[in-house]
Amino acid sequence: MADIFWWIIFPYITLVIMIVGVLYRYAFQQLTWAAPSTEFFEKKWLRIGSPLFHYGIVFAFIGHVMGVVIPKSFYxxxxxxxxxxHTGAIIGGGFAGLMVVVGLIILLIRKMTVDRVRIHATFADFYTVIALLIVAGLGAYMTIIYNTTVVEYEYRATIGPWFRSLFIFQPKYQLMAGVPLxxxxxxxxxxxxxxxxxFTRLIHFYSLPVKYLSRAPQQYRSRSHFKRRRI
Amino acid sequence: MRIKAQVAMVMNLDKCIGCHTCSVTCKNTWTNRPGTEYMWFNNVETRPGPGYPKRWEDTNRFKGGWVYKNGKLSLRAGGPITKLANIFYNPNMPSLNDYYEPWTYDYQHLINSPKKENLPVARPKSMITGKYIDKPEWGPNWDDDLAGGSEIVPLDPNVEKLQEHIAMEYEKAFMMYLPRICEHCLNPSCVASCPSGAIYKRDEDGIVLVDKESCRGWRFCMNGCPYHKVYYNWNTHKAEKCNFCYPRTEAGLPTICSETCVGRIRYIGVILYDADRVKEAASVENPKDLYESQLSVFLDPFDPEVIEEAKKAGINEEWIKAAQDSPVYKMAIKWKIALPLHPEYRTMPMVWYVPPLSPIMNHIVNEDELSTDGYIPAVDQMRIPMEYLASILTADDTEVIRNVLLKLTAMRVHMRAKTVGGIDELKQSQLLKEAGLTVEMTEDMARLLAVSKYNERFVIPTGRREMDDDLYYEQGACSIEELAPPEGMVTYPFERGK
Structure with missing residues (x-):
């Protein structure tokens, strides 16, 4: 039963919350949608912490696509x-994981010690950084230490197929039974x-401005946009 | 030809008394909310001085505006690819310390303090952290009227450029005021710097605005604007900027800074320009040519061909008439006495300045009998070094500044001859000729600069609401658009801005 909950019910609930929440915020809460940067308050530590974390997580994301989304048969x-x-995964993933963890630690210390930043940080801001630190810390630990000292776990045979099965709505939860804790x-x-x-600042993950690369430098807009719909 | 209309401003620095009334009314209107305390859409700087934010003209540090390199116009801070690579940390962005930490005073203490031997004081308290600031070290207009003197003045990037050493002795010191708002440029670099495409130039009147629903707070506009007139609201995480008081100008009223200007230094009018020529005009090789090339973008509102094209572009009679009566057109284009601020940034700014006259350094003897030949060198001996004015207004071209100062001097001499007399008529007409003025022009100029009334200084046509909106469909609907869309006209976010 526990397996069904954690590997079928829980993932679907969380994904539905994410999708519905993001769409709701996009439709009705545009004024709250931003990358709530604190660079304006503090630049010195952000200069190290933020690129480390962000670039690290971009690499980690690519790594997860390579390990979990792309099937083993492809390789x-x-x-x-x-x-x-696995050698590639441990080196690349370990590097990305370290970047993320070190970046997050710098950002967390900055958030706690710099007055201007701390005073304007909300519960959600701290929650985000700490939750990311737990997820990334576990990931980095597994990649760097667990994989090299305990066992090189072949997640491409269990976690990968299970994750992909979620998206065709035939979740193979049995695959997760033997996965290390x-x-x-x-x-x-x-x-x-x-x-x-x-519900958090993570929303800015969805606003990478790729359109910027192709749009005209100067933007003109007409004041009037309440035009009658042409039928 | 793609004709667009631009609402523009001229400030006559010769009349600015540095009272900050414009800044205060602007602040009370637009930036008195949490997150905006440090913002001044309008501010008045004492020059020479570092300005606000500190050393904003230091383009090597903030990398604002455009550069012309290898035959191409590009953003100094780098194009879209550089921007996306720097999106996690913007190395050129100013921080709060470059502006100042806003504070209030602990007034409650004056009321709640227990009885003590000494009078209670209201200590300064940060509006960012809520903590006491024991010793404020910088604030709005900290350097007002050359306060800080020889310690602060050398921080001015224009002073650094000056060849000669600026004397800070009382007898030789010079000073002027520079009120600044958003320039509502024809080639705005803030617009080009915005990854989200949230900043735009309005078709109808050229006002540059931020769409706060699209703004994602990437902050490249903060340093992309070389004038540092786009601000980051740390509370809402969105950009904010001067909006040329569009709710007022749409109703035909001047901006609040102009309305309340004590010295009546501000003029607002419409200018027609060819939007297709902007990029080309901003791409001339020599920065000194930028002033003339900007002038070449403007169109003559009396030219029948221009009028016809303008009508085709949806510009109505009222706006064409306003462009013909525009005080900005007269000062900037017809008489060439108003100059753009830092044309070398290549943004084609649309707030223009009449440079200030200043006392003549050497005492002029027998002014009654002074000949033309006497006034011309006098222009060169004014207290504010011409190089300094040129560094601010003409990309270091002193010849342009000299011509303007000569015109203003000739105007004074002519008007003095007319009202007081005692000046040789022949010599006086020689001075006018030297300055390139006719008597009629000079008297028009004197009227507009000195005694013009409200409706001469502000020629603002009302917003062209009838042009695009379907008024029949909208009748009876709520006029507060966005807050309450008119009935039956639901808009979805993906439809906005179309």
Missing amino acids: TTLGISFELY LFKIHIICAFGLFASIP
């Missing part, structure tokens, strides 16, 4: 062996974090 057809894949906690925490996206 075998390319001729990439188990050893080669650390991985399970990492996944549960991550889904918990997804659910909090619409």
